[in-house]
Amino acid sequence: MKNFNSIALVFYFLALVSSSIIFYFLFYPSVIDPSNPGQRLVSSSSAQTIFFSSDNNLYQLYADNSIDRLGAPAMKSVVANVSINSLAVGQSSDIYFDNQSTSSAIDSLKLPAGTPSILFSSDSPGLNQFSSFSGPKISNDKKSLVFKTSDPKNDYLILFNFQTKKITNLSRYIGLDHINDYAWDSTGQNLIIDGSNNSHYSLVKYSAFTQKAETVKQTETKVAQLKWENHVIYFLQSTQINGAEAINLFGLNMTNKQQTMISAVGNQNNVAGFDISTNGDSIIIEESSPVDGKSDLFICQSDGSNLLQITKDGKSALPVFLQNSEEIVFWKKGSGLYKTSVGQNQPEKILNIQNNIEQIFAWR
Numbered sequence: 194m195k196n197f198n199s200i201a202l203v204f205y206f207l208a209l210v211s212s213s214i215i216f217y218f219l220f221y222p223s224v225i226d227p228s229n230p231g232q233r234l235v236s237s238s239s240a241q242t243i244f245f246s247s248d249n250n251l252y253q254l255y256a257d258n259s260i261d262r263l264g265a266p267a268m269k270s271v272v273a274n275v276s277i278n279s280l281a282v283g284q285s286s287d288i289y290f291d292n293q294s295t296s297s298a299i300d301s302l303k304l305p306a307g308t309p310s311i312l313f314s315s316d317s318p319g320l321n322q323f324s325s326f327s328g329p330k331i332s333n334d335k336k337s338l339v340f341k342t343s344d345p346k347n348d349y350l351i352l353f354n355f356q357t358k359k360i361t362n363l364s365r366y367i368g369l370d371h372i373n374d375y376a377w378d379s380t381g382q383n384l385i386i387d388g389s390n391n392s393h394y395s396l397v398k399y400s401a402f403t404q405k406a407e408t409v410k411q412t413e414t415k416v417a418q419l420k421w422e423n424h425v426i427y428f429l430q431s432t433q434i435n436g437a438e439a440i441n442l443f444g445l446n447m448t449n450k451q452q453t454m455i456s457a458v459g460n461q462n463n464v465a466g467f468d469i470s471t472n473g474d475s476i477i478i479e480e481s482s483p484v485d486g487k488s489d490l491f492i493c494q495s496d497g498s499n500l501l502q503i504t505k506d507g508k509s510a511l512p513v514f515l516q517n518s519e520e521i522v523f524w525k526k527g528s529g530l531y532k533t534s535v536g537q538n539q540p541e542k543i544l545n546i547q548n549n550i551e552q553i554f555a556w557r
Contacts, residue, residue, distance in 0.1 A: 247550050249273075269305075271304070281331040288302050288535070289312065313353075324345070350369075369407045459535055479511070489505060529546045
């Protein structure tokens with residue numbers, strides 16, 4: 194009888210341990226406090242990191258095998274209590290972002306540990322006349338940083354060379370009073386800028402090598418989310434479809450100056466965002482409804498062909514391509530971060546998080 198009781202006790206202990214392990218892996222992520230930055234990593238097949246903002250905090254998530262003692266990923270708060278609109282990743286683990294919390298500035302920070310320092314603000318020599326600083330973007334060769342400044346009347350585009358420490362006001366070359374968006378090409382030598390002068394919208398190409406600018410195209414309305422991959426400029430622009438306004442994705446071929454519509458979402462939805470694979474072959478598109486806010490993701494080739502819907506939950510948003518890969522990370526509202534890839538049908542969750550995510554800035 195004594196041996197029987199001992200065996201029963203062992204089986205009871207094993208059953209208790211097994212059920213505890215099952216509960217941990219199945220239910221722990223959904224019951225822990227979602228405001229806690231340490232959340233369980235569901236999958237860690239990629240050795241990349243991502244930056245994203247949530248509730249005025251900037252986080253960095255390591256999608257590798259680095260976990261804390263509770264089994265949570267090494268997801269850390271990089272900057273707390275800060276309002277960020279744009280972020281760029283430089284060399285030697287440096288990041289640059291626009292800080293709009295107290296006074297407008299371009300801040301820099303060195304990872305993995307460090308505190309933000311002001312790089313440019315109205316206190317910087319030569320920039321005292323400007324009241325706002327935003328949109329830092331680093332060239333692909335990591336040699337230059339461009340950002341927008343403003344005074345009460347006009348916008349200005351400022352170029353900073355990391356090697357020479359020289360600041361150049363590009364507005365005297367590009368001839369635009371108001372600047373909407375801008376993007377680097379793959380060489381880091383050329384910028385495409387969308388802006389206006391006396392209410393006339395233009396796409397202007399600027400060469401950092403020759404310091405010359407040329408108007409590429411006049412546009413009826415402003416464009417948004419400029420991206421330059423290979424020889425094509427991609428952007429979002431409002432159009433009239435069946436008498437209603439819709440936002441669609443366009444591509445402008447810089448070789449022949451021909452513009453084509455990549456997406457045609459109709460008059461019920463808008464293209465809210467997109468990203469392009471590094472090789473320029475694939476595009477991930479977020480299509481959203483202005484009525485109920487539902488959004489889903491579609492993927493297609495760079496010319497808009499072979500369009501495939503990859504989510505149908507009405508909650509998927511903020512897609513970003515992994516650098517030098519066809520992997521994609523995106524946010525599913527109320528659930529967490531997911532990963533998929535071109536040709537993959539089943540997105541894979543990589544992080545449980547209940548909080549709203551405002552932006553996914555970078556994945557490198």
